[in-house]
Amino acid sequence: xxxxxxxxxxxxxxxxxxxxxxxxxxxxxxxxxxxxxxxxxxxxxxxxxxxxxxxxxxxxxxxxxxxxxxxxxxxxxxxxxxxxxxxxxxxxxxxxxxxxxxxxxxxxxxxxxxxxxxxxxxxxxxxxxxxxxxxxxxxxxxxxxxxxxxxxxxxxxxxxxxxxxxxxxxxxxxxxxxxxxxxxxxxxxxxxxxxxxxxxxxxxxxxxxxxxxxxxxxxxxxxxxxxxxxxxxxxxxxxxxxxxxxxxxxxxxxxxxxxxxxxxxxxxxxxxxxxxxxxxxxxxxxxxxxxxxxxxxxxxxxxxxxxxxxxxxxxxxxxxxxxxxxxxxxxxxxxxxxxxxxxxxxxxxxxxxxxxxxxxxxxxxxxxxxxxxxxxxxxxxxxxxxxxxxxxxxxxxxxxxxxxxxxxxxxxxxxxxxxxxxxxxxxx
Ligand code: HEM
Numbered sequence: 001x002x003x004x005x006x007x008x009x010x011x012x013x014x015x016x017x018x019x020x021x022x023x024x025x026x027x028x029x030x031x032x033x034x035x036x037x038x039x040x041x042x043x044x045x046x047x048x049x050x051x052x053x054x055x056x057x058x059x060x061x062x063x064x065x066x067x068x069x070x071x072x073x074x075x076x077x078x079x080x081x082x083x084x085x086x087x088x089x090x091x092x093x094x095x096x097x098x099x100x101x102x103x104x105x106x107x108x109x110x111x112x113x114x115x116x117x118x119x120x121x122x123x124x125x126x127x128x129x130x131x132x133x134x135x136x137x138x139x140x141x142x143x144x145x146x147x148x149x150x151x152x153x154x155x156x157x158x159x160x161x162x163x164x165x166x167x168x169x170x171x172x173x174x175x176x177x178x179x180x181x182x183x184x185x186x187x188x189x190x191x192x193x194x195x196x197x198x199x200x201x202x203x204x205x206x207x208x209x210x211x212x213x214x215x216x217x218x219x220x221x222x223x224x225x226x227x228x229x230x231x232x233x234x235x236x237x238x239x240x241x242x243x244x245x246x247x248x249x250x251x252x253x254x255x256x257x258x259x260x261x262x263x264x265x266x267x268x269x270x271x272x273x274x275x276x277x278x279x280x281x282x283x284x285x286x287x288x289x290x291x292x293x294x295x296x297x298x299x300x301x302x303x304x305x306x307x308x309x310x311x312x313x314x315x316x317x318x319x320x321x322x323x324x325x326x327x328x329x330x331x332x333x334x335x336x337x338x339x340x341x342x343x344x345x346x347x348x349x350x351x352x353x354x355x356x357x358x359x360x361x362x363x364x365x366x367x368x369x370x371x372x373x374x375x376x377x378x379x380x381x382x383x384x385x386x387x388x389x390x391x392x393x394x395x396x397x398x399x400x401x402x403x404x405x406x407x408x409x410x411x412x413x414x415x416x417x418x419x420x421x422x423x424x425x426x427x428x
Pocket of ligand 1: 261359
């Protein structure tokens with residue numbers, strides 16, 4: 001049986017329960033929508049439509065047997081994100097109820113860091129991250145991205161063809177983040193491989209988690225022995241005196257939440273740009289800023305589709321549904337974006353239309369400006385070096401990596417006129 005909530009005429013056809021309606025137990029009314037199925041990566045919108053039919057708060061599975069509520073209504077999402085008295089980010093009560101070792105546990109289990117903390121502990125962790133990132137100067141970050149793009153274009157530029165996911169976006173972020181956190185470039189492939197397994201949440205997720213932890217532990221050992229001008233050293237020396245274990249988990253969180261979504265942001269933006277020749281020409285002629293394509297992805301195809309997971313401190317009625325404590329409640333940025341895009345279909349979407357892809361409230365992404373700078377610089381430099389990038393496949397035929405949390409292309413094959421950057425320092 002499917003719940004049929006009323007439609008709210010004031011907000012984009014968004015379903016909302018009438019204030020007088022008693023909440024329903026959605027988990028008893030509908031079978032969970034399985035976000036772990038391969039079909040979710042191929043056609044997430046079908047899944048979001050089904051979830052929306054449950055109301056602003058739907059019922060899903062993140063992995064076989066791991067049930068969660070999924071928020072697909074804009075107002076419910078803001079209501080949740082901005083009420084830390086009701087909603088906790090601490091998964092430990094839920095963890096005690098989880099049978100076995102589901103593949104998504106690597107992404108959801110508690111660790112002593114910003115993301116899984118509430119209140120004072122959260123403020124302390126968050127302060128150290130914000131302070132460390134404030135030491136990264138924008139011109140320095142731009143230069144690091146520029147150098148990394150050149151290294152990669154030197155590798156694949158002469159071939160005249162490339163897969164922009166595996167040859168560009170993923171290795172680029174691994175090089176940039178390795179560099180920011182203080183490890184040499186030769187370590188970046190290890191980082192990339194471990195993170196890819198972890199976030200997909202599939203059978204090899206536990207191996208990915210192990211490899212990634214080993215990588216971070218080695219990084220902390222290296223920086224404990226000898227500090228450098230990098231984020232890890234600044235976290236180790238922060239006046240709030242995090243323990244080495246706390247620094248380890250801060251780095252574990254930040255490298256992971258940094259690398260994957262930015263790689264996906266850039267590849268999703270490139271696929272949108274290259275799939276639309278008019279759009280691409282306006283960009284390469286400089287008539288349209290790259291910022292617009294990046295903002296479009298953030299607004300309509302967020303790379304972190306369903307990874308803001310909260311837990312109610314008590315069982316209560318929330319936007320028409322009884323929400324039980326110790327059950328994950330995920331904000332679906334992917335669904336929010338899909339329904340926002342649908343709202344403007346056929347019309348002209350306002351350039352400044354708001355979105356919540358960075359989150360909201362106390363846990364809002366602290367690294368938004370750095371992310372935008374990295375993504376924009378990466379796309380600008382690439383398209384300057386290779387101005388005639390031509391996609392091999394139309395966008396509808398591209399495939400997407402499985403996993404409940406992200407929106408991530410498997411590959412983005414392109415052709416272009418071969419080019420070899422001059423070691424003499426020639427710049428486009
Ligand atoms: C496209 C790129 C990115 C997107 C869409 C994004 C989005 C988000 C969102 C939605 C949250 C809030 C999650 C919640 O409420 O549970 C968040 C938090 C966070 N993000 Fe980002 N992020 C991006 C890039 C980055 C990067 C590059 C870094 C670091 C290098 C980063 C570090 C963090 C951290 C540490 C938090 C936790 C903050 C806290 O709990 O106080 N993010 N991000």
